[in-house]
Amino acid sequence: MENNLSAYWMGFTANRQFKQSPRMFTKSKGMFYYTPENLEVMDSIAGLWCVNAGHCHSKIVSAVQQQVAELDYSPAFQMGHPKAFELANRLTNLLPNSLQHVFYTGSGSESVETALKIALAYHRAKGQGQKTLLIGRERAYHGVNFGGMSVGGMVANRKMFANLLGNVDHLPHTHDISKNAFSRGLPSHGMEKADVLNDLLNLHDPSTVAAVIVEPIAGSAGVLLPPKGYLEKLRAICDQHDILLIFDEVITGFGRLGDSFATNYFGVIPDILTTAKGLTNGTVPMGAVMISDEIYQAFMHGPEHTVELFHGYTFSGHPLACAAALAALDVYEEEKLFQRQDGIYQYWEDAMHSMMNLPFVIDIRNLGLIGAIELEPVAGSPGKRAFQAFLNAYEAGLLIRTTGDTIAFSPPLIIEKQHIDRLVETVSKVLKHLT
Numbered sequence: 001m002e003n004n005l006s007a008y009w010m011g012f013t014a015n016r017q018f019k020q021s022p023r024m025f026t027k028s029k030g031m032f033y034y035t036p037e038n039l040e041v042m043d044s045i046a047g048l049w050c051v052n053a054g055h056c057h058s059k060i061v062s063a064v065q066q067q068v069a070e071l072d073y074s075p076a077f078q079m080g081h082p083k084a085f086e087l088a089n090r091l092t093n094l095l096p097n098s099l100q101h102v103f104y105t106g107s108g109s110e111s112v113e114t115a116l117k118i119a120l121a122y123h124r125a126k127g128q129g130q131k132t133l134l135i136g137r138e139r140a141y142h143g144v145n146f147g148g149m150s151v152g153g154m155v156a157n158r159k160m161f162a163n164l165l166g167n168v169d170h171l172p173h174t175h176d177i178s179k180n181a182f183s184r185g186l187p188s189h190g191m192e193k194a195d196v197l198n199d200l201l202n203l204h205d206p207s208t209v210a211a212v213i214v215e216p217i218a219g220s221a222g223v224l225l226p227p228k229g230y231l232e233k234l235r236a237i238c239d240q241h242d243i244l245l246i247f248d249e250v251i252t253g254f255g256r257l258g259d260s261f262a263t264n265y266f267g268v269i270p271d272i273l274t275t276a277k278g279l280t281n282g283t284v285p286m287g288a289v290m291i292s293d294e295i296y297q298a299f300m301h302g303p304e305h306t307v308e309l310f311h312g313y314t315f316s317g318h319p320l321a322c323a324a325a326l327a328a329l330d331v332y333e334e335e336k337l338f339q340r341q342d343g344i345y346q347y348w349e350d351a352m353h354s355m356m357n358l359p360f361v362i363d364i365r366n367l368g369l370i371g372a373i374e375l376e377p378v379a380g381s382p383g384k385r386a387f388q389a390f391l392n393a394y395e396a397g398l399l400i401r402t403t404g405d406t407i408a409f410s411p412p413l414i415i416e417k418q419h420i421d422r423l424v425e426t427v428s429k430v431l432k433h434l435t
């Protein structure tokens with residue numbers, strides 16, 4: 001029977017365009033996807049920033065296979081299974097000492113909702129129930145649920161839904177190509193954008209503010225890097241006013257920058273940290289929120305038979321996800337994928353910036369194994385030029401991801417120099433033929 005493609009309403013997809021000319025994958029291995037016709041497509045985005053150890057890694061595959069035959073599901077409330085505790089310990093060992101507790105979720109969006117709820121409940125537990133304001137940032141992406149969408153700052157994701165959380169404000173974004181175009185690594189200009197937090201605190205009064213949430217590097221809005229000193233400044237201002245700092249590390253976690261997490265890379269420690277994606281190498285859906293001991297202890301009061309936090313998901317700490325995550329952490333460690341020692345980061349940076357003179361390129365940015373090429377938009381049709389580049393790259397055997405008019409690269413961390421060369425060659429051809 002022929003499948004009716006319209007039955008599946010695809011998320012964040014141009015459904016009508018896709019269904020006229022579908023792009024399907026039926027197999028994957030290492031750096032590559034394969035179409036039903038067995039055409040090879042190189043993956044320059046690790047699926048969606050998640051398959052950090054490469055596709056169908058045999059260790060992760062067999063860990064999930066074994067787990068599903070042994071313990072398929074275990075209730076997430078009032079019951080446990082050993083791997084969930086083992087994983088929590090493995091995760092906290094990767095993080096600064098203050099982040100000692102892990103709350104499991106099923107995705108990045110759920111991690112963000114969990115973090116925001118814990119922030120509000122924490123202040124209330126401390127008798128500061130008036131601290132309810134949440135501060136996000138323009139052009140931020142914190143997933144698609146109501147809390148994350150509200151603190152997020154991607155206009156297209158917000159304007160369709162109108163009914164956002166009320167008690168929210170936003171910092172300005174830090175992207176400024178008039179001063180920082182073609183920066184290698186962190187941009188030099190823009191640290192003062194963090195001072196706007198002081199202005200917002202003056203406006204609202206710090207005693208009403210619960211938390212500030214930022215992505216250390218904004219990915220979905222087009223790879224926006226923090227100016228030098230910016231994250232440190234946010235941390236200092238939050239400390240001064242008893243405001244929680246939340247880092248959304250859904251894309252920066254698990255080796256993307258050349259360290260396990262952005263908090264370690266930047267040496268700036270949040271009170272709450274959200275992750276997902278690379279946690280299981282993308283194999284099984286899972287997210288996690290790391291929480292400071294101070295926050296956790298604020299809830300551990302009252303009669304011992306009572307629930308301390310009225311929050312959780314049926315699939316929190318799912319056994320298959322835990323098995324996948326434990327195997328993924330083993331692979332990351334064994335293959336030293338968090339900190340490659342073979343000059344790959346420099347090779348990547350040079351390769352990215354080698355494309356600066358191609359047609360329509362107005363900026364190139366990079367850090368760790370992240371890269372972005374910003375294109376000049378077609379007048380009156382934002383996003384059109386980059387979307388055409390995406391379609392043409394796919395035809396040429398390369399999977400890229402575009403957001404607005406930016407092409408964002410986040411390859412599996414197993415990428416080798418020959419793959420980088422192939423990426424540059426394909427992207428160069430694609431851009432030269434764009435109109």
Ligand SMILES: Cc1ncc(COP(=O)(O)O)c(C=O)c1O
Nearest residue numbers: 107108109141142143248250251
């Ligand atoms: C920083 C950030 N937060 C949250 C999310 C949402 O994650 P998910 O799609 O797993 O819900 C994403 C997804 O790209 C993200 O980049």
